[in-house]
Amino acid sequence: MKPISYTRGQALPSLLEKRILVLDGAMGTMIQRFKLTEENYRGERFKDHGKDLKNNGDLLSLTRPDVIRDIHEGYLAAGADIIETNTFGANALAQSDYDLAEYSREMNVASARLAREAADKYSSPDKPRFVAGALGPTPRTASISPDVNDPGARNVDFEALRAAYYEQVEGLVEGGSDLLLVETIFDTLNAKAALFAIDEYFDKTGERLPIVISGTVTDASGRILSGQTVTAFWYSVRHARPLAVGLNCALGAALMRPYIQELNRVAPDTFISCYPNAGLPNPMSETGFDETPEVTSALLREFAAEGLVNIVGGCCGTTPEHIAAIRTAIEPLPTRGVQREFFYKEAA
Template sequence: MNRATPHPLEAILENRIAIIDGAMGTTIRTYGMTEADIRGDRFKNSTKDLLNNGDLFSLTQPKMIGDIHRRFLEAGADILETNTFGATSITQSEFFVDDPREHGGRKDPEFYQKIIEDASLNDLAWDINETSAQQCREWGDRVANNDGRQRFVAGAIGPLTVSLSNSPDADDAGFRVVTFDQVKSAYAHQIRALIAGGVDLLLVETIFDSLNAKAALVAIREVFDQDGLAAAGKELPVMISAAVGRGGETLISAQTTEAFWNAVKHVKPLSIGLNCSLGPDLMYPFLSELSEKADVAISCYPNAGLPNPLSPTGFDLGPEDMARSLSGFARGGLINIAGGCCGNTPEHIAAIAKALDGMHPREIAERNREVAA
């Protein structure tokens, strides 16, 4: 992406490891919210269960969401993610539209065209994104004013509940439930709402399907061009982060780490990285490969190990474990941005921030020279 002047975060990444926040869903669960809490008045008559639709809490429980943002910021986060992982009309339709498969039908492009054109779903998606961005902006600025350290709001753009790369029909390998243009349209609506809410960055994250990510990146480019941001030199930096399996491949599209970088590097992102996935230990070799190939900042915010229903957070690793692992990444010269995904609470982020304080970031300028050579 092209910008008239360097973004303030770029200077930080040259001098220290920036901290991104932890898991909103994990932290929400510690507040003991119920179905009635997430519904509030606005959604009290919804016919489907909503408790797993954590993005709605930005609308119905803003004080709780604000408290979570505050805790992550006070734990040391420089980058605060909006609570918008599933805030597109496509993903929200899972909670508000009857599934045609329950009545002998199927989800297909005709079904999703109605979703894309549904005014109520579009209004809901806009409200979630704009409101969440405003909440992050408010708390980021409030804490920054108190301690004098600038904070940044990243508009979180999740992977969707549909895939452009794979067919769900074993008898029809060419079938896709949704089209590229439909996915792009849903993402463009989300992106515009995030920008309206005041985000500093756009984060395309937890990528398991590279083609879905491509649609998001094309949508970003088109929004910048169509809305005059490019002409005004006001394009926002873009961060890209993929989820990988045990072989280092994106989970559905099965691109290797290097292939994934080659597929998106033309975007000239602020950062490329890995998140979610299998926990820090299993992520190390793939992060190392990405760090070797990419000529931009590297981000890493893994799950707190593997899922464990007996753990208080639902994942194996505690704050000290995550701090130790990410310190190892830093000592290896692999990262510029560090934090945690699923299972990482504010306590995890505090431990990571403390462990990485004073540690040198990966040399981006040096990497640029090596790649150019």
């Protein structure tokens, strides 16, 4: 094990004790606004690739970095304190669907560098901006069978997940991430593989970044897809001593309230994050979703006023307009108090 070194992300705990920080919004929603073609996704480099590449948003960090840079800067201009790298599916398992697994590490390095450049451009001494290296859940699940006729079947194992996540962490840190965000967790075993890989990387390199862990409650049952309640989920990942734990995706803000309240009860010693989606798709609304920037920001303001959150932002369907409205709504409200001493000192 190498001596521990820390990054600029270590400033986050003291900031979170002073104010609520704002995370950016959806990447996919913004990419769709550009109406990119198959040729745009391919670029010159992949023009002869044997599989369709349209909608592989992670690839755009290599073929259309201008698009990703524009999206990052839009969120920063709207007031985001933290922006996520364009790497939700930039792992070997997800990219193998496009026959691009060999490029996954490069995607992570490039994506982190794009976010780093944008964050540095908008940072100031009184308002630093941070880059969250995003690790998505992969399209496979270690806990659930893909075959209804064979409950014991699996299409991935822990070691394959660990290896894919380790490679991703290497790229995200090399590219300049300030923290690591294990997000949209629908299978806790997948998340454990990611956390194991992160810890393995920390031990090997001596570099240590703050971690944020964000699960997703899939429906009104109050459970993630692999069956755990929010409380059970927290106790399964608590050993990682994250900077923050929270929920994102799947539900709009209105339906998230009881689960964020539950996290508050069981996790008093860590910060809480919440970045809901913009509701259900609704072709009759101006934004295309049920929850407009005004609705989403008003709900998150209620969460803040109730003392439930430390980090807020937006997931699927949200835009810079949502983030600007959230920034304005929560600006005057105090951050949630946290009994942080044991957790953070042990992690440091």
